[in-house]
Amino acid sequence: MTTAPTAEKRRTSDEAAQADTLLQRVILPRPSDPTAVRALYVDERSGVKLEPTTPVPGEKSTPMTLTVSGTSGRRLRVTSRTSAVVPEQSEVSFGAYFNGLAAGYWRAWSTLDEVRLRLRLEGAGRVDVYRSKADGSQIYVRGEVVDRPGVHDLEFALDLHPFEDGGWYWFDLTTDAGELVLHEGGWYAPTAAPGRAAVAVGMPTFNRPADCVATLAAIGEDPAVLAAVTAVILPDQGTKKVRDQAGYEQAAAVLGDKLRIIDQPNLGGSGGYARVMYEALGSTDCEQILYMDDDILLEPDSILRAVAFSRFAREPMLVGGQMLSLQARSQLSTMGEVVDRNQFLWRVAPDTHPHHDLAEQTLRQTPWLHRRVDVDYNAWWMCLIPRAVAEDLGLPLPLFIKWDDAEYGLRARGRGYRTATVPGIAIWHMSFIEKDDSSDWQAYFHYRNRFVAAAMHGPDDPKAMLLETFKRTLRHLMLMEYSAVALQIKALKDFLAGPEALFPKLPVVLGEIRAERAEYDDGRPLNSATDVPLADLDALGAQLFPEPPVGRLKAGAGLVRGVLRNLKAVDPAHHDRPQRNVPWKNAQWFVLAGLDSATVSTPDGRGVTFRRRDPEMFRRMVKESLALHREVAREWPTLRERYRAAAPTLTSREGWKHLFED
Known part of the structure; x- marks a missing residue:
């Protein structure tokens, strides 16, 4: 029955x-x-x-919980x-x-x-x-x-x-x-899908040969996935080559002439993805271009799902995959992301919760997972771009890393192409909970590229953005992260140099910022806190930390105290022996602002940095950062015009050609 x-x-x-x-x-x-x-x-x-939840007045139905x-x-x-x-x-x-x-x-x-x-x-x-x-x-x-x-x-x-x-x-x-x-x-679907399933999968890589071979094998192991893939384009930018990895020959044999490995200098993620689009548009008949990171674990069916969603889309649009955690593989790390147009920062979409463990609370038990989440862009750990959209928008900006994906999503939205980050389309990627790339060598790209993207798509008045970045300056300094401020200063100077500097910087900027960062204590990690004399704190004292200031007034007062203390002379006894050893989770500004020195563990727990307070450096960096923020504010209208006028060249095949074919 x-x-x-x-x-x-x-x-x-x-x-x-x-x-x-x-x-x-x-x-x-x-x-x-x-x-x-x-x-x-x-x-x-x-x-x-x-079971019904508490009724909501005026609701026609009562929400249920499990x-x-x-x-x-x-x-x-x-x-x-x-x-x-x-x-x-x-x-x-x-x-x-x-x-x-x-x-x-x-x-x-x-x-x-x-x-x-x-x-x-x-x-x-x-x-x-x-x-x-x-x-x-x-x-x-x-x-x-x-x-x-x-x-x-x-x-x-x-x-x-x-x-x-x-x-x-x-x-x-x-x-x-x-x-x-x-x-x-x-x-x-009850009807045939429009167009063709002909996707070019692009995966730039830098010294991740084992991960790349695993992804190539995953693409080839499923006949349905392989039939939908017209090309696999892999710009190899590293010194550890994918061709030399065990298992490569077997994976390559299955893919046959669909696989294209292109050796090129390290041009970062944006240079790798630009090469993928350059080749896909110039030498394949693909209908879709699918960007994927090299350090992922692939669910092959996600390729088919992304292609199907794209083909049935009402209008051409970008189709993004969500991020699951590679360290805790039942966790949904990212449901979707948006850009705050005022401060011009990316953030998780409203009413979503990162690192949600579906083994602890299943889909049926998690009400917020049922609301549709709208996004501004999708990160390029997995993102499908229809060929027609790529032909209209052009290639990524030459940003090396950071903000290239967000800028492309904003560029697409400005031309009427939306992005959907779709549940059930996903890859596993290393979660960001084990790193803080806002304070390591990547800080330069966070700052410079954020301003580049804001000049092209951001506010008429940069006041809120500049105030937020200057607060970050003070926070870095009270954390004794002098290298991060040095990179921020370099980033602002390079942004002020204008769009003409982006292409020339692309092949050389990584070396410049690594050399700059290595000049500071916090940019030279040690293997362990035992590499320097241990702090003299007793066991109890070493495990007690100040509570965070609660409320705007207390936080403001704490900030003032922290700034004033950073202007005072340092006790010479703390130069060679840290005052205390600080675990990463306790490395907050209100903790470190009260110290002359400290060892601070790295986010991944693999080492420490020995940080020493330097009042003279504090004064100099505050002064220089403040002057640069003022200059950006003064020159903002002109900078916006220059970057927007340069966009067609920065995103064109001709603009990138000299890096790919010279």
Whole structure:
């Protein structure tokens, strides 16, 4: 007996042959995946109950939350990447990150009015389809009992109209007396996809040969993915070459003449991605260009999903993949990012929570994951750019690293091309919780490129941005991060030099900033705090730290005290022996501002820096930074005109040609 409406029908063999209508396959974890990763593919928790939250006045429906009373002990048995067996007397939900359909995104950006869930099942059991609203409340849609011998092809036609603000579709499988085999499944469009699936995958690399070979192998191991890929373009900018890595020959043999490795000097991420676009537009017939980082773990199906989303998009748009954490692979690190147009800083999208662990709180238990999140750009750990958009917008700016992806997204938006960061399209990337690139050698690029992007797309009045960066100057100085301020000063000077300096700087700037940073104590990491005399603090004192000032008045007063103390003379006894050893998590301005010296561990825990307070350097750097901020404010209208006028050259094939073909 079935509860499905008459509009639901079993698919015909002709419909099954329309592979180009596939939006996303049902996929399962790999045998090598950690146990927690299963939560990204299936939700195996039983005893899940829907309970109403406190009613909201004026709401027509009451949001629901999930409680979990236990687990069944019988787990889904995965037999391949696309098939599995549900044991008897079990219940498994495919309402998980990679197997639910983020219907709100398809509703907002695609031409589709409905989708179809197709499942090939064998055995005895039940299929139930659910949907959610943007607040996470769940609604039962329909279901069907499978109780006849043989293999059964089921199809559910599902309306996309209820998802204006967000929401997901998913299905559950339940068994009683026998097993239920899922041979395959997927979410489909009712019509053929426009255009062609012909994606050029671009992956610039610098000394990550093992990661690159693993990604090349992942692309080649799936026939469906390989069929959609027309080229794999790999600008190799390192000294450890991908061609020399174990496993390369096998991976390259599968890809055949689709693989193009291009050796070039280290031009950073922007130089690598510009080369990808340069080659893709100039020597392939691709319809899509997919940027990916070299230090990722790829879920190959994400390539197919990004291409499908792009082909069904109502208008040409950028399709971004989300970032999962490589260190804790069940964590969703980034849901989406936006740019604050006032201070001109990127930040996570409102009402999202970075580093959310889906093994602890599943998709069905996390209401905020059901709201559609709109973004300004997508980082280039994974981002698909349609060929037509690339031909219109041109190549990335020559920024080396930082802000190249954000600037491209803002450039696209300014020309009417939006970006969608789509759940279920994702890669695993090293999480940023183990580094602080705002204070190491990358600080230069954070500052210079932020101002370049702001000159092109930012505010008429840079007052808020300049105030924020000068606050950062003071913060760096109270942290005794003199190298970061030196790089900020260099960045502002290079920005003031104008757009004409960007291309000449690209091949040489990394060497310049590394040399500059090495002149300061905080730019010369040591292996351990034991490389210098240990502080004399007793064990208790060494583990007690000041509490952060709470409130604007206390924070302001603390800042004034910190500045005044940094102008006072230093106790010579603290020059060779640090006053205290400070763990990274405690290295806050209100802690270090009260010290003459300290060893501070690095964010990744692999070393320390021995920082010494220098009042004369503090005075000089404050004075120089303040003068440069004033100059930027004074010259802002002219700088905006110069950078905007130079944009066509900076982003053109001719502009980049001398770096690629000389």
